[in-house]
Amino acid sequence: MTSVSNVAIASPDEGVWPQQRRKILDWLVTETRHERFIDNILVEMCQRLLDAGVPVGRATLHFRIHHPQWIGARILWRTGISEAEIQTFEYGVEETEQYLNSPLYEINSGASVVRQRLGEPGSRYSLYDELRADGYTDYIAWPLEHTLDKRHVITFASDRPGGFSKDHLALLADLLPAFALVSEIRLKNRLARTLLETYVGPHASEKILAGATTRGSGVTVGAAILICDLRNFTAISDLWPRDDVIELLNGYFDAMSGPIESHGGEILKFMGDGLLAIFPLSDGRACANLLQAISEAQTAVATLNEENMLKGHDPLGYGIGVHVGDVMYGNIGSRRRLDFTVIGPAVNVASRLESLTKEIKRPVLLSKAFVEMASCQSQMENLGLFPLRGVGEPIEVYALSGDRVPSN
Structure with a gap:
C-alpha cells in the first residue's frame, strides 16, 4: 500500500455547511x-x-x-x-x-x-x-x-x-x-x-461555581485551623537572587501543602510566606488528619532542608499554630473584589499561636481545645497558660513532645 501524507481533503463549496445533513x-x-x-x-x-x-x-x-x-x-x-x-x-x-x-x-x-x-x-x-x-x-x-x-x-x-x-x-x-x-x-x-x-481550592471552588458569589454570603462551620509561617523570609528575600527565593518558597509550600491536601485539608490562601488551612469537622477524623499532615510536612521540610544545606543555604524554620472552633466561611471583600476565606475568633487564636512559636522556640503550638478534641494528650507536652494578644483570657498551650526549633 502506498503511503500518502498531507493529502488535502475536499472542502465544501464556500458558504455551504454541512455537505450533507446527518x-x-x-x-x-x-x-x-x-x-x-x-x-x-x-x-x-x-x-x-x-x-x-x-x-x-x-x-x-x-x-x-x-x-x-x-x-x-x-x-x-x-x-x-x-x-x-x-x-x-x-x-x-x-x-x-x-x-x-x-x-x-x-x-x-x-x-x-x-x-x-x-x-x-x-x-x-x-x-x-x-x-x-x-x-x-x-x-x-x-x-x-x-x-x-x-x-x-x-x-x-x-x-x-x-x-x-x-x-x-x-x-x-x-x-x-x-x-x-x-x-x-x-x-x-x-x-x-x-x-x-x-x-481558591476545591471546596471553595465548588461553592463559587454553585453560585456563592454574593458579598457577605457564607456559612458557619466547625473546623480545625492550621496557620503556618516561614521564618526569616524577609532576610532571605533581601539577600538571595529573586529566582532562588521563588524556588525556595515553592519548595517550602510543596512540602507543607502536599500533606495538608492529601489528608483532606483545604488551603484557603497563601499569605506571602504563610498559609491558612482548615480541616472541616464534618469529617470525623479532621483533627487526626491535621496531626498526620503536620508530621508528614515536618518530614518533607527536613528533606528540603538537607537539599538546601547541600547548596550552602541555611535550613528553613517555620511556625505552626493550631486551634479548633467555629469559623465564618464565605465571601468577604469590596463590591468588586472578593475573597473566599474564613474569619472568626478561632482563626485569630490559631494566628496568635503561630506568632507565639517565635517567642518560646517551639515550631508547633496547639490549643487545649484542639488537643482535647483530638484526644492526643499523650503525644503532647503541656506548656502552661499564655496570654495571647487580642484574646481575652490566657489559654492553655501544648507542643508536640520533644519537638523543638533546631539550633543553627
Missing part, C-alpha cells in the same frame, strides 16, 4: 447540551460513527490547558472501551523529540490536515509505525479551531482494510465545526473549574 450531526448540535464532559461526548460520537458505518477504530483529542502542572491533555478512545482514557502532559513535553516528530506538531505549526495511509514500515513519524503494529490502516488529524485562534487537535484512525473512503472523510469533516464548538464550551467550563481550584 443524524449524528443533529445529535452533536442539539442533544449533547446535558453532558458536562467532552470525553463522554467523544466516546458516544465514535460509537455513533460506527453505527453509521464509518470504520473508526481509534480517536484522540489533544487539548492545551491552563494548569499549574500540566500543559496539555490527551483523550483517547478505542473500539471496545466504554470510557475514554485521559493522559496529562507536563510542561516541557513540547520540546521533546516525540512531540517535535509527530503529526500534532505539524498541525500545531499550521497544517490544515495530516493524512497518512498506513502501509509499509519506515513512515515519516514513529506514531504511524505504532498504529500499523496495532492493526490500523489509515490515520487523519485535523485542527480544532477555538476562539481567538486557539488550536487543538482531533485525530481518527481506521482498522478497516483500505481505511477511510472519501464519503467517510466527508462525514468526519462535517462534524468538525460543530465538535469545535461543543468541545470549546466544555473546555472553558473545565478551565474555569481548574483555575478556581488552583487559586
Whole structure:
C-alpha cells in the first residue's frame, strides 16, 4: 500500500455547511447540551460513527490547558472501551523529540490536515509505525479551531482494510465545526473549574461555581485551623537572587501543602510566606488528619532542608499554630473584589499561636481545645497558660513532645 501524507481533503463549496445533513450531526448540535464532559461526548460520537458505518477504530483529542502542572491533555478512545482514557502532559513535553516528530506538531505549526495511509514500515513519524503494529490502516488529524485562534487537535484512525473512503472523510469533516464548538464550551467550563481550584481550592471552588458569589454570603462551620509561617523570609528575600527565593518558597509550600491536601485539608490562601488551612469537622477524623499532615510536612521540610544545606543555604524554620472552633466561611471583600476565606475568633487564636512559636522556640503550638478534641494528650507536652494578644483570657498551650526549633 502506498503511503500518502498531507493529502488535502475536499472542502465544501464556500458558504455551504454541512455537505450533507446527518443524524449524528443533529445529535452533536442539539442533544449533547446535558453532558458536562467532552470525553463522554467523544466516546458516544465514535460509537455513533460506527453505527453509521464509518470504520473508526481509534480517536484522540489533544487539548492545551491552563494548569499549574500540566500543559496539555490527551483523550483517547478505542473500539471496545466504554470510557475514554485521559493522559496529562507536563510542561516541557513540547520540546521533546516525540512531540517535535509527530503529526500534532505539524498541525500545531499550521497544517490544515495530516493524512497518512498506513502501509509499509519506515513512515515519516514513529506514531504511524505504532498504529500499523496495532492493526490500523489509515490515520487523519485535523485542527480544532477555538476562539481567538486557539488550536487543538482531533485525530481518527481506521482498522478497516483500505481505511477511510472519501464519503467517510466527508462525514468526519462535517462534524468538525460543530465538535469545535461543543468541545470549546466544555473546555472553558473545565478551565474555569481548574483555575478556581488552583487559586481558591476545591471546596471553595465548588461553592463559587454553585453560585456563592454574593458579598457577605457564607456559612458557619466547625473546623480545625492550621496557620503556618516561614521564618526569616524577609532576610532571605533581601539577600538571595529573586529566582532562588521563588524556588525556595515553592519548595517550602510543596512540602507543607502536599500533606495538608492529601489528608483532606483545604488551603484557603497563601499569605506571602504563610498559609491558612482548615480541616472541616464534618469529617470525623479532621483533627487526626491535621496531626498526620503536620508530621508528614515536618518530614518533607527536613528533606528540603538537607537539599538546601547541600547548596550552602541555611535550613528553613517555620511556625505552626493550631486551634479548633467555629469559623465564618464565605465571601468577604469590596463590591468588586472578593475573597473566599474564613474569619472568626478561632482563626485569630490559631494566628496568635503561630506568632507565639517565635517567642518560646517551639515550631508547633496547639490549643487545649484542639488537643482535647483530638484526644492526643499523650503525644503532647503541656506548656502552661499564655496570654495571647487580642484574646481575652490566657489559654492553655501544648507542643508536640520533644519537638523543638533546631539550633543553627
